[in-house]
Amino acid sequence: MDYSSFIYLKEELSLIAVIVILLLYDIFGSKKSLTYFQPVACLLLVGHILLTCCPAPAVLAIFGDTPAVDQASAGVYPLFSGMYNLYPLGSIVKSILAVGTLLVLLQARGWLESENTVIRRGEFYVITLFTLLGMYFMIAAGNFLLFYIGLELASIPMATLIAFDKFRHKSAEAGAKYILTAVFASGLSLYGISLVYGTTGTLYFADIPAGVTGSPLQIMAFIFFFVGLAFKLSLVPFHQWTPDVYEGAPTPVTAYLSVISKGAAAFVLMAILCKVFGNLIEQWQAILFWVTIATITLANLFALRQQNLKRFFAYSSISQAGYIMLGVISGSALGVTSLIYYVLVYMFSNLAAFGVISIIERRSGKVTIDDYNGLYSTNPRLSVVMMIALFSLAGIPPFAGFFSKFFVFAAAVAEEYYWLVFIALLNTVISLYYYLRVVKAMFINKNETAIAGFRSDAYTRLSLVICCAGILLLGILSVVYGSIHHYSLGW
Amino acid sequence: MNFLSLFVLIPVLMMGGLFLAKNLKQIRLVATAGASLLLALAVGLVVAYLGERAAGNHEEMLFAAKCLWYAPLNIYYAVGVDGISVAMLLLSAIIVFTGVFASWKMEFLEKEFFLWFCLLATGVFGFFISLDLFTMFMYYEIALIPMYLLIGVWGSGRKEYSAMKLTLMLMAGSALLLLGILGIYFLSGESSMNLLELAKAHIPTQAQYWIFPLVFVGFGVLGALFPFHTWSPDGHASAPTAVSMLHAGVLMKLGGYGCFRVAIYLMPEAANHLAWIFIILTGISVIYGAYSAIVQTDLKYINAYSSVSHCGLVLFAILMLNQTAMNGAILQMLSHGLMTALFFALIGMIYGRTHTRDIRELGGLMKIMPFLGVCYVIAGLASLGLPGLSGFVAEMTVFVGAFQHTDTFHRVFTILACTSIVITAVYILRVVGKILYGPVTDKHYLALTDANWYERTSTVVLILAIAGIGLAPLWLSDMINGSLLPIIQHVKL
Known part of the structure; x- marks a missing residue:
């Protein structure tokens, strides 16, 4: 085995370093020094993000050598004989996820300081970062085994996070629901993977396409595999766990x-659809077509009548996943660019909304839309942040959500999915209705007993400022989209 | 950056200024200064434009500039104006200016009101200077969303219902539009969003047949195309004064302008073949709007239905696809924009005093507030097309143009549309007679005052503009005609 390959795992290794430092700090730190736990954790994560953002070649140059680049798939450096793939697009996604995690951790601070959770604060950070590590492996995997390990690492610790408020009935229940569905889903995925192995004789992503002929068994393998990921993405009809889990989980975990x-x-x-199952493109596009329509439409219809904001955002996020699928279904470089950009914008918008929900829930214990009546008169800033987030989710310019929606639509239309885009567009109107319900509650409805005004803590404020800056600037500064596109050209 | 971008930049800066403003006085100062600057800029633009044309510049778009925005999709931030957009910009600047004065006295949340108002203005101005379909669409949507809060928060009556209805219907329109734009982008084979480049490229005729209805209906919703006009009466009736003015005066013109600039200009073949469907729909708009206005009792509803009728006439004239009628359409947009803004301003002023808009409860106002009364009569006369005011010039041109079609279908619809003039006279004179003359219905009205200085400013500016177009229409119609030529050549098969 070539140990020198390890230096190219800068994202994973630095994240593991952060996790180990935090674990040791949490165990051995004195009570006094632990008061600095959160700032230290956040700073370490910032360091990790900076390292991740650095383009791979720049880091590699420090070590003086660069691995052989596979010219056919531009920009991909296969490591460990193809088990692990280093590619710029993957690094971009990893850094986006790391930024999102940092924002969640900033928002979680207030909640973690509360009486029940303060002693388990360290665990929260470590477990969260472990799930992030799992996602890194999923992204970088060049082999189904590594992918599966990543998938499990990303889902099993997640259940403990969901059940973190273990004394709260709903949280514990949500944790149980999540672990059951997640395990079931990954079991299905694993079965699909085993069928892939059975029909092609390999688990390496690079070798599978040659063996994929479109036989019925392979299509079945694909479907099983797809169902597993569809559970994670909560696509209809695999979305049933989402509202309950979102409602029960602590708000930062929901975010x-x-x-x-x-x-x-x-x-x-x-x-995986493009690289591994590229030969089955006609089959999976047909499946995705209906799944996407069902996801966007049904989730929107369910969201219309939700009162609890966390359930509301559960359905909203299901339908947003449907919009993300518009990028997937196109299967093109434009599609992958739009998908990553969409995820980035969606991250800022949704985290801004959850930041507001989280702080309001903590200060007043209120989470229904009616509780937000008249919020603008007492908490104008939070209301404005929430409004910006909602408008961005609804795809209203000049907020970034408009641009991200436009680009996924463009990607799908480029592949001539006119009807799909038409249905998705009509759904944006429905979604605008329910997003406006919240805006209406905050700005228009009058309420004598509106949630009292309060000052949020510095961490939440920082995270909300970052989110708002992201929402306002990402669309106008085309350079972000441009650079993602630059790296996706070899797709 | 060329100076056209100032039209967008000034409202944005105004928003910044408003954000920092501490009291009502500063808010008014910022709003007035910004609006005056915009008006001065628009007048300057007209002068500069006429100067360039007189100097023999025959470019289709003047003062054009572009810079690359989203390279992967070849999207540019491109600006440029021809005579038509110059006219629309002038109209918008006048309405924004008078709108600021009409909302001089706000009861609550003044700062937020003006912030949203400026965002609305940004969208409107941006739309008219854009040459790129993407930015055009973006500005179009920017203009839609502030309406929701402006009506929902500061409106009256069933404001929440109206605001939601308006927003959702217009968004549905823009959803159709977006699909149309993407279709144009990918099917034209140009991979460009630039209007001028797309006009040179030929969109396959087969594709035009489905894109044209999408785009026309998409913009048509905003232009109150029957049967998608139902947001308009409710929306206008619930909106606060300045918002009604801006919405009926300018925002509805975005619809007409878009139909003309995007649907007809880029898809001439489909326009020629499918025009008949939309002529029927717009014909219904014209007649139906006018008849509905007769039976309404709420002043704002009367004016809103009258807007449906007049805006229907704009789309009707555009669909005639000849130079005279299209020229009339643009003039009608200007004329309707100005006079409907004047109407809504006056209704707002009357409502602010009497606290009712029901014509059955109003009467004899001419004696109590002669200034407002006279202004109302002038607006009414402009609306029913009295020579010397803008309405006459516009409608005359429209009908002359429409009559150039000699086939029975066009003749019948032209004659039907012509009858709307008579119906307009009925509802206008009915209202004028009922609320301005006759006995005073309520003794409390006797104590009411006439217009203040800011109300006078607002109305006088609008009346001057209306009379200006009515008395000296030639420079304006020449300016528009010059810019119509390339479009007409394009549309003629």
């Missing part, structure tokens, strides 16, 4: 689930 976990799954799904 993490709805954005980071979903974003990673979406990208990995697209990568």
Whole structure:
């Protein structure tokens, strides 16, 4: 085995280093020094993000050698004889996910300081980062085994996060629901993978396409595999767990689930569909076509009547996953660019919304839309942040959501999915209705007993400022989209 | 950056200024200064434009500039104006200016009101200067969303219902539009969003047949095309004064302008073949709007239905696809924009005093507030097409143009549309007679005051513009005609 390959795993290794440092710090730190735990954790993560953002060749140049580049698939450096793939697009997605995780951790601070959770604070950070590590492996995997390990690492610790408020009945219940569905889903995936191995005789992504002939068994293998990831992405009809889990989980965990976990799954799904099952493109496009329509439409219809904001955002995030699928279904370089950009924008928008929900839930214990009546008169800033987030999710310019929606639509239309885009567009109107319901509650409805005004903590404020800056600037600064596109050309 | 971008930049800067403003006085200062600057800029643009044309510049779009925005999709931020957009920009600047004065006295949340108002203005101005379909669509949507909050928060009556209805219907329109734009982008084979480049490229005729209805209906929703006009009466009736003015005066013109600039210009074949469907629909708009206005009792509803009728006439004239009628359409947009803004401003002023808009409860206002009364009569006369005011010039041109078609179908619909003039006279004179003359219905009205200085500013500017177009229409119609030529050549098969 060539140990020198390890230096190319800069993202994973630095994340493991962060995890180990935090674990040791949490165990051996004195009570006094532990008060600095959160700032230290956040700073370490920032360092990790900076390292991840650095383009791979720049880091590699420090070590003086670069691995052989496979010219056919531009920009991909296969490592460990193809088990692990280093490619710029993957690094971009990893850094996006890491930024999102940092924002979630910033928002989680207040909640972690509360009485029940303060002693388990360290665990929260470590477990969250472990799931992130799992996603890194899913993204970088060049072999179904590594992919599967990543998938499990990303889902099993997640259940403990969901059940983190273990004394709260709903949280514990949500944790149980999640672990059952997640294990079931990954079991299905694993079965699909075993069928792939059975028909092609290999688990390496690079070798499988040669063996994929489109036989019925392979199509079945694909479907089983797809169902596993569809559970994670909560595509209809595999979405049933989502509302209950989102409602029961602690709000920062809900935010993490709805954005980071979903974003990673979406990208990995697209990568595997195109790279591994590229020969089955006609079959999977036909499947995705109906799944996408069902996901967007049904989720929107269910979201219309939700009162609890966390359930509301559960359905909203299901339908957003449907829009992400528009990028997947196109299967083109434009599609993957739009998908990553969509995930990035969606991350900022959704985290802004969850930041507001989270802080309001903590300060007042209120989570229904009616509770938000008259919020603008007492908490104008939070209302404006929420409004910006909602408008961005609804795809209203000048917020970034408009651009990201436009690009996924463009990617799908480029592949002549006119009807699909038409249905998705009509759904944006429905979604605008329910997003406006919240805006209406905050700005228009009058309420004598509106949630009292309060000052949010510095960490939440910082995260909300970052999110708003992202929402406002990402669309106008085309350079972000341009650079993602630059790296996706070899797709 | 050329100076056209100032039209977008100034409202954005105004928003910044408003954000920092501390009290009502500063808010008014920022709003007035910005609006005046915009008006001055628009007048300057007209002068500069006429100067360039007189100097023999025959480019289709003047002052054009572009810079690459999204390279992967070949999207540019491209600006440029021809005579038509110059006219629309002038109209928008006048309405924004008078709108600021009409909302001089706000009861609550002044800062937020003006912030949204400026965002609306940004969208409107941006739309008219854009040459790139992407930015055009973006500005179009920017203009839609502030409406929701402006009506929902500051409106009256069933404001929440109206605001939601308006927003959702217009968004549905823009959804159709977006699909149409993407279709144009990918099927034209140009991979470009630039209007001028797309006009040179030929979109396959087969594709035109489905894109044209999408785009026309998409913009038509905003132009109150029957049967998608139902948002308009509710929306206008619930909106606060300045928003009604801007919405009926300018925003609805986005629809007409878009139909003309995108649907007809880029898809001439489909326009020629499918025009008949939309002529029927717009014909219904014209007649139906006018008849509905007769039976309404709420002043704002009367004016809103009258807008449906007049905006229907704009689309009707555009679909005639000849130079005279299209020229009339543009003039009608200007004329309707100005006079409907004047109407809504006056209704707002009357409502602010009497607290009712029901014509059955109003009467004899001419004696109490002669200034407002006279202004109302002038607006009414402009609306029913009295020579010397803008309405006459516009409608005359439209019908002359429409009559150039000699076949029975066009003749019948032209004659039907012509009858709307008579119906307009009925509802206008009915209202004028009922609320301005006759006995005073309520003793409390006797104590009411006439217009203040800011209300006078707002109305006088609008009346001057209306009379200006009515008395000296030639420079304007020449400016528009010059710019119509390349479009007409394109549309003639």
